[in-house]
Amino acid sequence: DAKTTQPPSMDCAEGRAANLPCNHSTISGNEYVYWYRQIHSQGPQYIIHGLKNNETNEMASLIITEDRKSSTLILPHATLRDTAVYYCIVRVWANNLFFGTGTRLTVIP
């Protein structure tokens, strides 16, 4: 599985867009990019996934670069409830998810 690199922490002002980067320079052609988040000590929550096209759902947008070596998760209007650890996972099949250390996002009032 491709290794991912994320900044350990980020801050974002409430109401602003939160842009969380992820590097996955060794990604292979059939690997998907998944994003999950974990709020405090709860179970992880699926956010979004993509292969090579940009994706958007009710929670977030996922922007994948053309060479697929990096991606950005965008929370368009961050709220205090978005404070969490965000995990970027690259995998062919989502059966065995590898959660690294993620990015701890703190939304500031």
Added chain:
Amino acid sequence: NAGVMQNPRHLVRRRGQEARLRCSPMKGHSHVYWYRQLPEEGLKFMVYLQKENIIDESGMPKERFSAEFPKEGPSILRIQQVVRGDSAAYFCASSGLAAEYNEQFFGPGTRLTVL
């Protein structure tokens, strides 16, 4: 539609005792995954099961740990002769398909404390 259920939410055991953690997947889901999270670390995959079958147990410790997902009833993660290092949060997830992509839905976790 109830989500993934785990019980107990908190479990305290003394060294040498057995711990049994239960997971009821979402309705209609036949794939179950177990993960362990040590303090200040990310989740680590342990095992993937379908009904009555273990598909991938590459993350399971070779000794003392076992998992099952019977035809009827919840999935069980069993830890025999617990040690202090087993103290962690254990999360269960379920999915409806094990296909090209499958969103895993996670339960609230069981926090095991070994005294």
